Amino acid sequence: MSGNESVAAMLRGFCCAVVTGGSSGIGRAVISRMAQYAPDVPVFNLSRTMAAGPPIHPRLTHLACDLTQATAIEEVAVRLRTLMPREGRMLLVNNSGFGSYGAFPDPGVGRNLEMIDLNVRAIVHLTGLLWPELQARGGVIVNVASLAGYQPTPLMSTYAATKAFVLNWSVALDAEARPHGLRCLAVCPGPVSTNFSRAAGFATSTGLGGQTAEACADEILDAMEGEAIERVTGLRNRLLSVISARLPKAWAAAVGLRMIRRLRLDRLLRRDT
Numbered sequence: 369m370s371g372n373e374s375v376a377a378m379l380r381g382f383c384c385a386v387v388t389g390g391s392s393g394i395g396r397a398v399i400s401r402m403a404q405y406a407p408d409v410p411v412f413n414l415s416r417t418m419a420a421g422p423p424i425h426p427r428l429t430h431l432a433c434d435l436t437q438a439t440a441i442e443e444v445a446v447r448l449r450t451l452m453p454r455e456g457r458m459l460l461v462n463n464s465g466f467g468s469y470g471a472f473p474d475p476g477v478g479r480n481l482e483m484i485d486l487n488v489r490a491i492v493h494l495t496g497l498l499w500p501e502l503q504a505r506g507g508v509i510v511n512v513a514s515l516a517g518y519q520p521t522p523l524m525s526t527y528a529a530t531k532a533f534v535l536n537w538s539v540a541l542d543a544e545a546r547p548h549g550l551r552c553l554a555v556c557p558g559p560v561s562t563n564f565s566r567a568a569g570f571a572t573s574t575g576l577g578g579q580t581a582e583a584c585a586d587e588i589l590d591a592m593e594g595e596a597i598e599r600v601t602g603l604r605n606r607l608l609s610v611i612s613a614r615l616p617k618a619w620a621a622a623v624g625l626r627m628i629r630r631l632r633l634d635r636l637l638r639r640d641t
């Protein structure tokens with residue numbers, strides 16, 4: 369079986385996919401790949417706005433939802449239950465998230481709390497509400513963490529800590545879930561060219577380069593095919609994660625602060641943030 373055929377077979381093994389933040393960036397690229405490899409599998413995109421441009425998937429349903437709001441998550445879970453096929457393995461991709469840049473509490477305590485609500489609380493809440501189905505039917509949960517989750521990261525302290533939560537929570541959940549035919553995979557991208565920089569308050573690209581959203585999506589599918597519990601996307605990022613995870617935390621934070629300051633990212637911030 370060729371690589372593409374095995375990815376298609378793996379994706380066709382799901383009765384449906386629930387993807388948060390499928391309107392842009394990595395989530396959108398995952399949905400586009402699903403359209404390419406398994407167009408018959410229905411996909412539900414949970415995000416505030418619909419993907420711009422022509423439809424990216426023939427069986428895509430957009431469920432408008434602000435995942436920072438607990439009541440919105442409860443409502444969307446009820447809707448999902450009425451719309452999802454009643455049987456079959458499920459794919460849940462918890463991808464919605466955003467970051468910020470600046471010395472705490474910039475860009476504001478409220479924005480930090482919103483980040484925790486979206487990057488942490490929403491994942492636990494949505495997964496918890498869908499847990500009875502996931503546990504009974506089996507499947508895969510993909511949680512999008514970050515390379516930043518491997519070390520304390522000054523000037524991105526709250527963001528990196530939310531992603532450390534996602535990473536550790538996913539690995540622990542996997543251990544509990546495996547006996548039920550359910551897997552949990554933490555995906556940790558480094559820089560990816562998406563709307564992420566804009567949402568983080570930058571006026572332009574940070575110039576840190578990185579992967580395309582499509583390359584990142586391909587690595588997510590590749591990791592789903594294997595038995596991995598965590599996958600750092602990109603070879604360079606994998607090497608960095610190995611080093612970061614082994615450094616004493618205080619040392620990693622001090623060196624990180626010096627390196628990030630040297631990038632002078634604050635000159636790229638939008639003035640309205």
Ligand SMILES: NC(=O)c1ccc[n+]([C@@H]2O[C@H](COP(=O)([O-])OP(=O)(O)OC[C@H]3O[C@@H](n4cnc5c(N)ncnc54)[C@H](OP(=O)(O)O)[C@@H]3O)[C@@H](O)[C@H]2O)c1
Nearest residue numbers: 389391392393394415416417435464465559560562563564
């Ligand atoms: N790009 C990177 O460099 C990078 C690196 C490491 C990890 N990541 C992680 O990858 C994930 C996807 O980010 P991305 O790079 O693809 O950025 P993106 O293009 O900005 O996508 C973020 C997605 O999250 C959704 N979202 C934002 N606020 C939301 C809310 N309140 N409720 C529901 N959905 C919301 C957005 O949709 P709406 O605006 O329509 O709601 C959008 O579809 C995030 O978890 C991010 O932390 C990104």
